[in-house]
Amino acid sequence: MKLYIAEKPSLARAIADALPKPQKKHDGYIELANGDCVSWCIGHLLEQAEPDDYDPQFKKWQFAHLPIVPEQWQLKAKTKTRKQLTVLKKLIKQADQLVHAGDPDREGQLLVDEVIEQVSLSATKKQHIQRLLISDLNLAAVKKSLNNLQSNREFIPLSVSALARSRADWLFGMNLTRAYTLAGQKAGFGNVLSVGRVQTPILGLVVNRDNNIANFIAKPFYEVLAHLETSEQQLFTAKWQPSKACEPYQDEEGRVLHKALAENVATRITEQPATVTELEQKQKKQQAPLPYNLSALQIDAAKAFAMPAQKVLDICQNLYERHKLITYPRSDNRYLPKDHYQQATSIIAAIANNGGQTEAICKEADTSKRSKCFNDGKVAAHHAIIPTTKQLKSAVLTSDESKIYALISRHYLIQFYTDYIFNETKVTVTIAGGLFKANAKQDVSLGFKQLMGKTELNDEQNLPALKKGQVLHCNKGEVINKITSPPAHFTDATLLSAMTGISRYVNDPEIKKILKDTDGLGTEATRAGILELLFKRRFLQRQGKSILATDTGKALISALPKGLASPDLTAKWEASLSRIADQQMSYQQFLTPLLTELSQFVEHAQQCDSQVFAHLPKTPPKRRFKRKAKAKGR
Incomplete structure (x- = not known):
């Protein structure tokens, strides 16, 4: 049998x-x-x-x-x-x-x-x-x-990687949750303080962002625009590029903080001749983005419909299991096997039938075009999330299911649309010894972008036809007063984006390099659940579309050593787990140094300043630890 x-x-x-x-x-x-x-x-x-x-x-x-x-x-x-x-x-x-x-x-x-x-x-x-x-x-x-069918032996390293992850999560989650809950108990705080190798760095990201916003001090800064005119009376503007000599008057992002300097530049260039010293004019092409993996889909759904990540995953599971309209949704891959190309006509027919996109849009898809997404070398155990060939006999999808199906359908269809083509012009103008730059971007052919909504132009102005060495006239220099703004609070889309592109939040160049080669914090299958867990444990809260840390979340992060509250540790874990799956590292090589770190973290918890929990709501002593806190690992 x-x-x-x-x-x-x-x-x-x-x-x-x-x-x-x-x-x-x-x-x-x-x-x-x-x-x-x-x-x-x-x-x-x-x-x-x-x-x-x-x-x-x-x-x-x-x-x-x-x-x-x-x-x-x-x-x-x-x-x-x-x-x-x-x-x-x-x-x-x-x-x-x-x-x-x-x-x-x-x-x-x-x-x-x-x-x-x-x-x-x-x-x-x-x-x-x-x-x-x-x-x-x-x-x-x-x-x-x-x-x-393949031999299951080929997948043993993948299983060992998952086992190593499971045990490591248990060790850290179970021990450190107990350690910091006991630290909180010293200050009279009676709730469980859950710690996990993925959930805690995510919480740390939000706490750090909230603190940066709270401590932000707005500063005025100044830009200078040159209002230029050609001999044919064509007008455009160019922005001043401060020289190295101006650095003492700039912040770390290069913004000029000294108004008198900006006003002096504006005065010096008014009613002065200007020369086009550099001119770059190119026609460029942009290929369609690849089909979705789960994180990319969740990010776009959050932007378009303000859908939480878990809701998107739940809808995808319905589309996959119940309706059979999409392929496996918990995928971290954005490529397709070459043999899937043969199904293109049938899939596009299904999209049109199921209302994934209009029939007119589906007819515009050119199935003779082979996208770079069809690449066997980029496909591992699973491939990108795409529609299947199944055609519904009647409309059975809910409104939210239709929205997600439409996104997945669109990202598949654009693989068969032409490239977006545009002209890009970059000009440098010299006025009174200072450099001023202007950029312009003009659509030539929208291609796949016609399915993506309005294109975003770099600059609203249209530049006139210019030549290198051409002499212009600067009618006026204008100082633009601006104010620095704080970073925005995280939303579902930006927090998911931060989790997948976590290297942006790391300063250590070696760890940054490791992170660029990994999938970020958590996996496609776990990110949504981890976010929901942080809300359930009352470490995070929502204010409209914004995601903020609670007082409990802030207190926990302040008590933790940096190694637990930053993405560095879990990033190194994920890199090691990938190496185990690729047979480049053994289970024991992964676990041995981890146990040393664990002992150090427990010792830190025992010695931490537990008074950070003193201001949090107290729980009656007899109710403490009534519910068993399980470390689900993340």
Whole structure:
């Protein structure tokens, strides 16, 4: 008997639909006509054991116990899904051949592998486990995947990477949550202070931004515009570029803070001749952005519809599992296999039928054009999120589902549109020894941009036809008074963008380089959940579209060492986990230095200034720690 183990029931049903019939539905599995079976997990059926499962004395939170480091790691069945785990273990024992059909990512690999590990199997049986990778739940796509089974051995490093992440998150989350909760208790604060290697740096980003805004002092600065005229009486303006000699009068961003200096420049250039000393005129092309991965989709949905990340993910899961209109949504990849190019006509027909974009827009797509997104070398376990070939017979999507489907459809269609073409002119004018610059951008052909809304021009003015060496006249120099503005509070879109582009917030050049090669803070599958967790634990709050830290969140970050409140640590973790998946690092090489850091962080918690928690709301002593705080790792 061959047993297919899917990650969830919806995937199991899709697999069964592509296999021999008639079929019998049993409690927890589907029996096929040829005697094979399809069963399923319900997400993780197993979870890391609690500290008191290792030793009853750990039930009481005490600094003396920390750090808690299991000698032999234990998993235990989740109470709600224990019955399904029993069904699976029985089927695994009976099966002659196992097919791992977890989702095509790190967590999907681990959650099925760890169930299989619960059963004592022969080495031969383990060696012959097959891997089924499915990213599209429609029948034709599932059948194609069933004909392309791989050896599960090829994915062992991915599973080890996920296991290392899971255990490291447990070690940090469980120990440091206890440590800082106990520190808060010293000051009379009775709630749990959760610490995690991803959630805490995210909180740190928001706290730092809020502090920068609160401490911001507005400063006036000054720009100088030269109002220029050609001999044909064509007018345009150019902005002054301060010389090196002006640096003492500028801030770190090059803004002139000395009004008298700006006024002097404006006076000197008024009614003076000007010469075009540099002129660059180019026609440029811009290719369409790649199809979406989850983070890029969440960022655009937040900008367009003010949708929180978790809501976007939930809608995507519905579009994938229930409606089967999109491919696997928890993807971190923005490329497609070359053979997907053959489906373009069918996918575009589905988009038109399902209202993803108008029929006219779909007809404009040129399927003879092959986008750079079709690249086998850039595709790993999963590919970009795109529409499937399924055509709905009637309108069944909600308003929000239609919005997300339209975004995904648009980003697929633009792969078959022409490039955006524009003329760009950059001119440098010298007046009285000073340099002034003007830029202009003019649309030639909108191409894919006609689907993206209004194009953003660098400058609203149109520059006249100019030549290098041409003599102009400066009619007037004008001083423009401006005020520096504080950074904006984070929103869903900008916080997600910060998480994916976290290197922008790091000063250390070595760590910055590491971060540029990783996917940022968290993964595509976890970012939305981590943000929701921070709101649930009342570390973050919303004010309109803005995301702000609460007093509790600010107090926690102020008590933590910089290493925990910054993205540096988790960035190095993610880089190491990727190296484990690529077989460039061992599990032990990752975990050993981590344990040293953990001991140092626990010691810091014991010695930190707990009075930062004194002003927070108190919880009656008898209610403290009533709810068990689990470290879900992030």
